[in-house]
Amino acid sequence: MTVDSAILQHAAIPFAVIDSESHIIDHSSKWVEMFGQGPHIIGKNFYEVMPGVPDELKLDITQCMEGEGHRSGTKRTVLESGDAKWYDWKVSPIKPQDGTKTNVLVIMEDVTHKRLEEELLAKSQQVARIGGWEVDLIKNSIYWSKITKEIHEVPDDFIPDLTTGISFYKEGHSRNTITKLVNDGIEMGKNWDTELQIVTAKGNNLWVRAIGEPEMVNGICVRIVGTFQDIDKRKKTQLQLLKSEESLKGTLDNSCIGMALVAMDGRFMDVNLSLCQSLGYTKNELLDLTFQDITHPEDLEIDLALLTELVKGRRSTYQIEKRYFDKDGQTVHVILTVTAARDIAGEISHFISQIVDISPRIKAEKKLKGLLELTTNQNNSLMNFAYIVSHNLRSHAANLTMISNFLMDESLDDEIRADSLELLGKASKSLNETISHLNEVVQVKLETGKKMRSVQLHDIVEKVLLDIHALIEENMVKVQTDIPKQLHVNGVMAYLESIMLNLVTNAIKYKDTKKSAPTLNISAKEQEDTVVIKVEDNGLGIDLDKFGTKLFGMYKTFHGNGDAKGIGLFITKNQIEAMGGKISVVSEPLIGTTFKVTLPKK
The missing domain is CATH 3.30.450.20 (PAS domain)
Incomplete structure (x- = not known):
């Protein structure tokens, strides 16, 4: 066989020509491209240039050199680098025209990629x-x-x-x-x-x-x-899934609680009659909505967060109490249970929602809570009323007694007697007003807000100071007030009068007798939506480390005063809290005490 090297060199096949000494004497450009070699391989030993060729190829080349015919084969070999290669070859003898020793034409391809694809296809077919x-x-x-x-x-x-x-x-x-x-x-x-x-x-x-x-x-x-x-496993799984879906459909249609199939984007895919009745929508109307459309805004964030955890596989189901809006915009309270439904591939296809309408229960709970609050308020009101009667009337009685005893002094001149009679008249009028206010407490119903009204704080304080004017004078207490006349609080007049009376009389009762000038400062100012009242004295003070937790307790006394009953501050605290306010105290023994009362503004 003869070869025109000029023609073969540009052939689109990878080949090399080897002489009897196994030297490469020619090759195609495709050979260089496939095996990453260059023109420098001419004259080099074929087996040195291609060290990883299979032994079967070497044998075929030798047999061709010895005069045997065409040879071919395919073999996998492992190179020194560890890479596995598949080679496909055809070997033919070439007889030179000059009659010299036989050369060999080796046509060889690296078919590794092709064989890998065939193996993968075969494995895929086997697996599938x-x-x-x-x-x-x-x-x-x-x-x-x-x-x-x-x-x-x-x-x-x-x-x-x-x-x-x-x-x-x-x-x-x-x-x-x-x-x-x-x-x-x-x-x-x-x-x-x-x-x-x-x-x-x-x-x-x-x-x-x-x-x-x-x-x-x-x-x-x-x-x-x-x-x-x-496809036996897949088909049986599909049939089982279909059977489950048919069962779920029957459960959904016949369930006495609300049920819905919800798409991944929140759209209602199917709903039952019970849910439609709870929300007031027809089935077609709900199928045009998403659960986000009818969820109360305050409940949407937690619902979506739990749904995200469900999608990410962090939980298989979740249950929350939430609120929907029905067709008329009214709130519907429900217990929602959501479970993920998965397709044959294990991916979430939709969600199954069970919705129990608990609105009747919530309404009953609110009604019961209202009745409980009403009962509690009524009890507190009766208790406060009893305490107010005991304290307020006793203060008025003491004031009247002092004035009466003063009038019985026959040595008084006419001017002083006239002033005392005037004080007696004012004290009687004040007593009448107090009784009127106490009667108001009895008559006012404890329904939300009905007993609360706007009260001018300045007038309350002035009235209390006037009622105990004789007590103030007797104890030589220097009183200063700083209360704007336009300042109003939202409260019950009788409670406010009782609070101020108790705080002021306590400041007088527990003055420090070692101090030459007892002082009492009463101030009030607006602070955002509240009014803050301060009653400050320089009296005996209270050891808060010792008595702080008991200060507002019933029947708790701290200064050994025989007249003290230990219920004044208890009354005061309850009255303040009943009006939506709060009370705090700062005090040091022998320094003085400051009570701070915070009440809602007008």
Whole structure:
């Protein structure tokens, strides 16, 4: 055989020419491209340039050198680098025209990528259980691949025919369907792709996917080729899922609680009658909405957060108490339970929501709470009333007694007696007003806000100071007030009078007798939505480290005063809290005490 080197060098095939000494004397450009070599390999030993070639190739080259004919082969080899390569070769002897020793033409390709693809395809078919088949209508023969035979559970040497192949399909729907599909394919060239049941040679029922593609020549079917896949597990899972969905549909339609199928984006896919009745929508109206559309804004964030955890697989279900808006915009309280529904691939397809309407329960709880608050308020009101009667009237009685005793002094001149009579009249009037206020406490119902009203704080303080004017004078207390006349608080007049009376009389009662000038400062100012009242004295003070936790307790006294009953501050605190306010104290023994009362503004 002779070779024109100039022509072969540019051939689109990878080849090299080797002389009898195994030196490379020529090669194509494709050889250089495929094996990453250059022109410098001319004259070099082939086996040194290609150290990883299979021994089978070396043998074929030697036999060609010895005069044998064409040789070929395919072999996998492992290079020194550890890489595995597949080589495909053809070897032919070349006889030079001058009659010298025989050269060898080696045509070789690196087919590693191609073989890997073939192996992956074969493995994929094995894993996916996909076999091939072919019907030759000219020769009246059928070919089944190895996997197709495995699916039918027949031996490797089994030889099927068309009738036998169809007989494997389960009698009834499956066999009738494949018979029609095969006939339509032969007569009209129609392709098919169907899922049917077969009964294997071992009697096992199996779901398979059968695909057929007829080949037509001049309008006549000469061959049908196709694939055959074992889909038994997937099909049975699908059927079970379908059965579950049908069961869920029946449960949804017949459930006495609200149920809904919700899409990943929140759209209602299906709802039952119970949910429609709770929310006042028709089914079609709800199917046009998302759950976000009807969720109370304050509950949406937590609902979406839990739903995100469900999607990310951090939980399988969640339950919350939330609020919806019905068609009329009214709040509907529900207990919502959400579960993820998954498809055959294990991915979330939608959500199943169970919605229990607890609005009647919430209304009953609110009513019960209201009754409890009403009862509690009534009890507190009666207690406060009893304490107010005891304290306020006793203060008035003491004031009247002092004035009366003063009037009984026959040595008083007419001017002083006239002043005392005037004080007696004012004290009587003040007592009448107090009784009127106490009566108001009895009459006012304790429903929310009805007993509260705007009260001018300045007038209350002035009235209290006037009521105990004699007590102030007797104890020589220097009183200063700083209360704007326009300042109003939201409260109950009788309570406010009782609070100020108790704080002021306490400041007088517990003055420090060692101090020459007892002082009492009463001030008030606005602070945001409240009014802050301060009553400050320079009296005996209170050891808060010792008595702080007991200060506002009932029957708690701290200075050994025999007249003290230990209920004044208890009354005061309850009255302040009943009006939505609070009281605090700062005090040091022998320094003085400051009570701070915070009440809502007008």
